[in-house]
Amino acid sequence: MTLLILTGLRREARILAAPGHLVLTGGGDAVALEAAAERGAAAAGGVISIGIAGALAPGLAPGDWVVGRAVREAARETGTDPAWADRLLGRLPGAVAGMVLGRDAMVAEAAEKAALHAATGALAVDMESHVAARVAARHGLPLAVARVVSDAAGRSLPPAARVGMRPDGGTDLPAVLRALAAAPWQLPALIRTGWEAERAFRALLRGHRRAGAGLAAGFPSP
Template sequence: MSPPIIVVTGMPFEARIAKGDGVHVVCAQNHTLADALEAAIAREGARGLVSFGTAGGLIPGVKPGQWVVAHTVLDMPQQARECATSLAWADALRRAMPGALLADVAGVSAPVVSAGDKAALFRESGAAAADMESHIVARVAQAHGLPFVVARVVIDPAERSLPPAALAGMRSDGSTDILGVLRSLAGNPLQLPALLRVGQDAGRARQAMKHGRRIVSLELGDGFGARAVGI
């Protein structure tokens, strides 16, 4: 049996969309992801790695639900070091998803929350989107000589700042803390309209991910998704 493709996500809802029959899903947060990914490769090997899930938009005008396929990952914690993705995999996904952007993705170690911070990161990097896992996937892939690709859906647009309740609702493992959201809303009810917009944006991103997962499965072959770990 050939080694699996390992699909990497940072949040449990992303892993639930990715998993299915065929490959291995690693779901872990930024600070534990490298160890979890190394352990998965040591156990089962890997044909390649896929960074799959959501990302924050950095280009003004890019709407939630927009797919971004990276040709380069900019490792911002390592002075924006450039890591090229698999040209064959990225081109295959781009052809299969004509509406997807083929652009740089910035890997960051903390969420980019405000519109001002997103604009600053865009000026610094020129990347279309940012996430907290792709640069770690790139590091591990390069260390093992494995092909990798990044397929991410924009969940929050560049022009919009996330309300405090959205961050209060995120546990350290990426799962949702409803009580944290309610506490934040109780302290500042005026953020409710912004929080509802976040929910609408997340719904669009989820639908795009469910559709795009089938495309990624067809293009990369041998199935996409399997039992997930770290959820």
Template sequence: MALSGADGRRGQRPGRIIAVTGLKAEAKIAAGEGVHVIAGGGDGARLRRDIEAAAPEASAIVSFGVAGGLAPGLQRGALFVARKIIAEDGSFFDADPDWSLALRAALGAAMADFAGVDAAVAGIEAKRALHLRTGAHLVDMESHIAADVAGRLGIPFAAVRAVADPAERQLPHAALVAMRPDGGLALGALTRSLARDPRQIPHLVHTARDARAAFKSLLRGRKMLAVGFALPDFVELVLNMPAEDELGGPLPV
């Protein structure tokens, strides 16, 4: 799916960009002028409904946030731009090539295939198996949903993700239960998990360090992308939008 219309002009469809994330913390980083953010919180069905509700007024959809590493040797915090998203059933969604190349140039990031899953891939062996099956370098729980909605509506899709847990890292149970359905931090569930198995604490410390590196990369990358997430001609679209259609600003965490 390319950005160019039938007459060769780009950016014909005015509207905001939808930034799809998993966590509220990611959404807070993604927010900005002309951007409507949606945090999935691990609830794929609700995320799809929320994207579909907002998408008719959108010019494009970007998946933005952290991801798990699948390919061996990926460094925590490394930024990647998606070439395509591979779903669990083997179907795939191509990212918009022009937009993806613009993102790659703006961020100095590598391009790779992402795997999209409905449940977190936590174990080292599970990550390895998914990498071998799909060839994907990263995995997340939102990109395949965002890409599917964008494809059905015929609007550009792109994805930018930072490696949070490398392929060699096992995610502890406490980290898996720490996300609320609204994308916030489920502190109670995390605390209960640690109380049941305190041996997770060293692993959780490593996970937190990995996540901190990923969020630093996301924040730096978001500043580099500025208005429009590097979508060609989006700045002109924003300037032509009615003020009441421009969304942005920080989200509550």
């Protein structure tokens, strides 16, 4: 059986690739990601959503890990496998556990992050965990979520950073440059966002190595 891994970006997928892993990138397209995950679920022994995320809780900084105890999507809440979460917490240094929010659209504004945290109690938000939760629930598969913070709760992403993801999970550099040309004032914020994202990618690489090829000791028992 394979480990079904859902993430957002091609760079994340390259970090997470390993024998026995089926890594799928969403690129912000939840419908296409869910369809691909459905096809992969038949041969899967477990589903994990892992990659970078936006912080919702104050105090989380770029590079910090959040391990999901549950995934929230609108009014629906899906628990993750407790033993799997515990193993991840034991291997990811400094990781905190709590709710992770899944959304189809990027959460880019600090005010929206604060409102979502107040409404849901979620620590972080991403665009793949709710898809992983739905697929795992339909197929009776154990679920895990491990996300590393890229942008802090008090940080709003500049407009150029919001248009930089292609549907295949790659970087749309022409779109970023067009957005930057239209509003050059955002260059310092864009540089800062890139630096913070780099911290997150490096933390993801370190965390993947610490968790091991099986991403925390293989599949847990449902």
